Amino acid sequence: MKVRPAKDDVRLKRLVTVNNRLKLRWVVAGEISVRAYTQLRSQSSDRCVSTRSSELVFVVAGEHHVEFGPTRQQVCLSPGDCFLIHRGTPHVARSRQRTRLLVIDLLKPSVAELGVTLCRPCNPRISKLGVTLWNTSTKLGAAALVKMARRFVAGMTDFRTIALEPCHNTARMLHAKRALEERFLSPVNVAALAREMGLDRYYLLRAFKHNFGMTPVQYVQFLRLEHFLWTQLESSDGASLTSAALNAGFGDYSTFCRRIRRVVGRAPSRLVP
Structure with missing residues (x-):
């Protein structure tokens, strides 16, 4: 029997694994995907990469060069910190260590405003999500990913x-x-x-x-x-x-x-x- 969700429900839509990168899509006023990956030094280059207009990139560990207009600023993170690369900002990795990135992709423009206002500091939540994704010794089940994803969305000021x-x-x-x-x-x-x-x-x-709502x-x-x-x-x-x-x-x-x-x-x- 097909369950019909209510208007205020947050409902799992699709869970996929692409190239060993865990990727989760769920419905909350549109589509949002979460993925995490480690960028090695050998994969970095001087070519700047701009985030998509719907994408929020959190640098969780490592060094990262971020370009703000005519200047280029280097971000070195200490343990427990994370840095948000805003939508559309060009950036390039030049790290002597592994750079870990956590990407929150707001796939529909109607929910793009969710990523810019958080009702409380998101650093601990982002860090915990990253640690769980990277440091787990076993493959995470769908339920664990759903819980983490829902908890992240719950920290945002608006679900509508x-x-x-x-x-x-x-x-x-x-x-x-x-x-x-x-x-x-x-x-x-x-x-x-x-x-x-x-x-x-x-x-x-x-x-x-x-x-x-x-x-x-x-x-x-x-x-x-x-x-x-x-x-x-x-x-x-x-x-x-x-x-x-x-x-x-x-x-x-x-x-x-x-x-x-x-x-x-x-x-x-x-x-x-």
Whole structure:
């Protein structure tokens, strides 16, 4: 039976391996692909390579020359750092060591704005994604890649196909969004949140959906799902799915199962590598 995704769902579309480079495509307001590769010194040249207009290139390790207009600037990264080469910027590698690159490709112009604004620092997340891709001793399963990809997308300010429209209540809605992000593991009380902000409950529901494309409850469910997927990726103690669902803020296991099936199209037990 074909599962029809909801509007707010992030759904796996295609997983492929090309020339030993792990490449993941998934749907979130369009197509995004993630790939990682190591650029050896023998592969580098003086020829500048421009990133595509849809591409974000993160240099995670090594040395890299980046050209900014008439000048050329060298970037040497220390452990734990990463450098973002913005879209369309010419760059060339001249490294005495291996240069590791992580490429986030926004394949449709409608989602290009996702790559330029992050709601919190992405260095730890990018570094963790790179370390997992490069240093794993075994071939990563599709589930592990999906979890990492979803977690990266969750850090972006917007998941929608249209830009945030300016309106008089944008600041209040951003405050409500941050409040939900801080309390998503607890039971959601939209009426209490509306009273806290001095708004009518129904006005909050309409304004929140107008700004972010989903209701507060739908957004909290999305945050809980992201929390569960990332916890499963990092956990190695073999915790049960029931306890993981409860720790993620889901009230009961059946609701959790329905949500997982709705988003990724498979049972929770099949997500664990």
